[in-house]
Amino acid sequence: MQQTRPDLGAASSYSFPKPERVRVGNGTVVAVDLPGQQLISLRLVHPFGGAVEPLDAMGVTALTSEVLEDGPDGNSSLAPALERYGAEWVARANWDGFITGLDAPINRLGDAVGLFSDAVRRPALKADDIVRRRDQLLERFWLEAASASTLAMRSLGGQLFTGRYATPLAGGPVKLADITPERVAAFHADTIAAYAGTLVVVGDLSGVDLEELGRGVFGDTAAVPERRITEPAPPPGELPRVLVVDRPGSVQSALVIAHRAPSRSQVELPRAEGISEVLGGMFTSRLNMELRERLGYTYGAGSRFDLRRDSGVFFMSTQVEASTTAHSVTSSFEQIAKLRASGVTEDELAAVRESNIVGLPVAYSTARAVAGALVDIVVHDLPDDNVDRVRAGYEKLTAQDLNSAAVEYLRPEEAVVVVVGDAESLRGPLTETGVGPVEVRSPESLWS
Incomplete structure (x- = not known):
């Protein structure tokens, strides 16, 4: 029997859930309760993206983000350790932020967050791991640049900006190669380990103590300093x-x-x-x-x-x-x-x-x-x-x-x-x- 297609109804209106903000020590927890969502998404945000890197350490942000996956014990130990709790590691660095996090079942959240805190605040940062990750990033840089479209996009920065944006986020093949394990350890100690940041928590939070969660992640870290925003200068040359x-x-x-x-x-x-x-x-x-x-x-x-x-x-x-x-x-x-x-x-x-x-x-x-x-x-x-x-x-x-x-x-x-x-x-x-x-x-x- 042939059926007619039903008419489309009006689009449903949507309102984004209002987040709750809780100050814990020197950090802030920003939470959204989604009843029934048993997988909790947790993200720790620091304002230490590539834009604020010193010019003699371009790429240290991206490299540090990669190295954290080696975990508190080093040698890529974090992912299999989190898997025991059904959790998945998340880390990325962009121009404006350094984001770490995990997705974990609510019934294993406490154990997973404990491991997460160790990985973020107290990683092993073994020299061999850092060198290995650096070499992988360098190899990946040129492998990705084999794509003409990727190479074109990475060439833009030097045409539009003077300063940090003139070099790709990963530091470019020359600057990244100069970053030592000691420089990574110093960057981590002075930024990610030192400052509380903002903790984003989303899921069914009916049984989650946000203050306790914040204390476990922030510890005794300091408040993030205010970032001065200045517009980057353009390079010399005629336009277009x-x-x-x-x-x-x-x-x-x-x-x-x-x-x-x-x-x-x-x-x-x-x-x-x-x-x-x-x-x-x-x-x-x-x-x-x-x-x-x-x-x-x-x-x-x-x-x-x-x-x-x-x-x-x-x-x-x-x-x-x-x-x-x-x-x-x-x-x-x-x-x-x-x-x-x-x-x-x-x-x-x-x-x-x-x-x-x-x-x-x-x-x-x-x-x-x-x-x-x-x-x-x-x-x-x-x-x-x-x-x-x-x-x-x-x-x-x-x-x-x-x-x-x-x-x-x-x-x-x-x-x-x-x-x-x-x-x-x-x-x-x-x-x-x-x-x-x-x-x-x-x-x-x-x-x-």
């Missing part, structure tokens, strides 16, 4: 401009067009990310329809913002056949110009709204997802109702909001174009585009 990272004989080009953007606190997220989605963030975006569907140059093109506490980056990226590189560049700039001049359509506005509202109940259906949102709130010093504020911003978003965002946040006149491909065949056509001066570099020379 083109950098070709030479890969002789390459039949494809990885292409990134980027410019600096405001910091996270200076951006109205629904307007900024909304206009990015119209330009390159959806399958039906302007870039994808032009470069993929009409011209047939690529399998896909995209754009997005990378927003940090002191600055940001907006970039568009794609991979194309080498012979179409120059036209792909000019076509991308043309799409920005058209969007800034003519604005968005009602269909584009509706797509932006729906893509950022309808899926929220599913997006935040797990403890991990809620914990991730809270980490973002802590790292960027956002209000506790940030998710609801962003949702409300999308709900009331207008075409005029997006049109003004295109003018405010898309700045082609300040762009750099990074192309990874065969410089011999690309230099001439890219020069003829008139975008700006063309420089050719080898991958090995970028971070020396």
Whole structure:
């Protein structure tokens, strides 16, 4: 018997759960109770990301994050030790934060958190482990850089910033190689071991004593000092401009067009990310329809913002056949110009709204997802109702909001174009585009 498809109902409204904040010693516990969620997500946030690294120790944050997985006993001991409690280790470092944590069943939380605290505050940090992890990061750096798109993205920093951001988060192959076990131990002692941080806890907390949990993690550590926020300086040179990272004989080009953007606190997220989605963030975006569907140059093109506490980056990226590189560049700039001049359509506005509202109940259906949102709130010093504020911003978003965002946040006149491909065949056509001066570099020379 044939059945008719039921009509879609109205999208369910969503409100992000209100977190509870508890001051414990010199740290803060930020908790959300999700009844029935028996897997607890716990994250410890420190404001010691790559952006505040000294220039003579670039990569020490990323390396320390890796080494902590060797545990209190060293030699990769942490993961199997946590497995005895059904727990999984979490660690990552970004430009603005150093995040460690675990996901553990609520009935094994106490034992798992005890091991977690030892791993974070009192790791073995054996010299052999640190050297092994450093060598692995170095090898991974070049393995990942074998991907043209990865190499293009890592080349951006030196085109947009002076200082720490000019070198990739992992330190680049030269600076990372100089980091000694003693430098890692000193960094850990002066940051992660010394300061309490903020503890995020999400799950069914009906039987969890948050103060006791905080005492176990924070101990007698000090309060985190306030970070001074200063906007990083740009490098010298004319804008717009083109950098070709030479890969002789390459039949494809990885292409990134980027410019600096405001910091996270200076951006109205629904307007900024909304206009990015119209330009390159959806399958039906302007870039994808032009470069993929009409011209047939690529399998896909995209754009997005990378927003940090002191600055940001907006970039568009794609991979194309080498012979179409120059036209792909000019076509991308043309799409920005058209969007800034003519604005968005009602269909584009509706797509932006729906893509950022309808899926929220599913997006935040797990403890991990809620914990991730809270980490973002802590790292960027956002209000506790940030998710609801962003949702409300999308709900009331207008075409005029997006049109003004295109003018405010898309700045082609300040762009750099990074192309990874065969410089011999690309230099001439890219020069003829008139975008700006063309420089050719080898991958090995970028971070020396």
